[in-house]
Amino acid sequence: MAQYVSRLDGTFQALTDPTRRAVLGRLGSGPASVGELAAPFDMALPSFMKHIRYLEKTGWIRTRKTGRVRTCTLEKKSFGVIETWLGEQRNIWAGRTDRLEHFVTVTNDKETSE
Amino acid sequence: MAQYVSRLDGTFQALTDPTRRAVLGRLGSGPASVGELAAPFDMALPSFMKHIRYLEKTGWIRTRKTGRVRTCTLEKKSFGVIETWLGEQRNIWAGRTDRLEHFVTVTNDKETSE
DNA sequence: TACATACTGAGCCATATGGCTAAGTTACCG
DNA sequence: CGGTAACTTAGCCATATGGCTCAGTATGTA
Numbered sequence: 001m002a003q004y005v006s007r008l009d010g011t012f013q014a015l016t017d018p019t020r021r022a023v024l025g026r027l028g029s030g031p032a033s034v035g036e037l038a039a040p041f042d043m044a045l046p047s048f049m050k051h052i053r054y055l056e057k058t059g060w061i062r063t064r065k066t067g068r069v070r071t072c073t074l075e076k077k078s079f080g081v082i083e084t085w086l087g088e089q090r091n092i093w094a095g096r097t098d099r100l101e102h103f104v105t106v107t108n109d110k111e112t113s114e
Numbered sequence: 115m116a117q118y119v120s121r122l123d124g125t126f127q128a129l130t131d132p133t134r135r136a137v138l139g140r141l142g143s144g145p146a147s148v149g150e151l152a153a154p155f156d157m158a159l160p161s162f163m164k165h166i167r168y169l170e171k172t173g174w175i176r177t178r179k180t181g182r183v184r185t186c187t188l189e190k191k192s193f194g195v196i197e198t199w200l201g202e203q204r205n206i207w208a209g210r211t212d213r214l215e216h217f218v219t220v221t222n223d224k225e226t227s228e
Numbered sequence: 229t230a231c232a233t234a235c236t237g238a239g240c241c242a243t244a245t246g247g248c249t250a251a252g253t254t255a256c257c258g
Numbered sequence: 259c260g261g262t263a264a265c266t267t268a269g270c271c272a273t274a275t276g277g278c279t280c281a282g283t284a285t286g287t288a
Contacts, residue, residue, distance in 0.1 A: 025203065046238095079204075
């Protein structure tokens, strides 16, 4: 399966989980450590860390370890990836089907903004 | 696990699959039958139908069977769900944690569905 | 040095996802 | 009535996801 996975797959997949969406929400008001982010959740640390790693892997956050504390920062440009996709859909509705082939051929990766 | 699943979970989950995104793209230019939608994909019908059912379950499309043909229609309002979420995130960045109040700009595009 | 803090790694488990085939069912056509 | 077309149902299968525990490792603190 999955020989090639579009950027969009992971970008959306990251948003399917309420824990991860909540983390993004929290990070919207500024960077935080893993411990701070995990505090509100009734979840074991290793489980929570999987979400952090997933958000990092899919480009939604950046993390950096200083001492024993890992600090997470929101990558706002990921929101742009979604907005681009939304815009393309609306273009189709508007009759500008110039990009339709990309959707049909499954590989829509050109939204890799920046 | 998952005793209560947010609407957003499914809304985003539907978009994680390239086949489903392609179907939404195609439906953006008008309703189509399952057969028409399935044609571009090298996939068995039952597999494809799962995607259709999933899109229906998560509110992205509506379907109706007439004779032996099932016709699918895009539910454009689902895009609004995502835009609302995006708007909420941006509000957080801006320091306004009052949710939902700031309904996003693009609402004037979604006339055709309900 | 001893101990606590903050992750991290390994591995287990149940369920979900996304594909398949084989065998229906239900129209429509001649 | 017989056959074909357009789904549909019912399984099976491999991998992914999202949780857990238990046992590290690396830092900061007294």
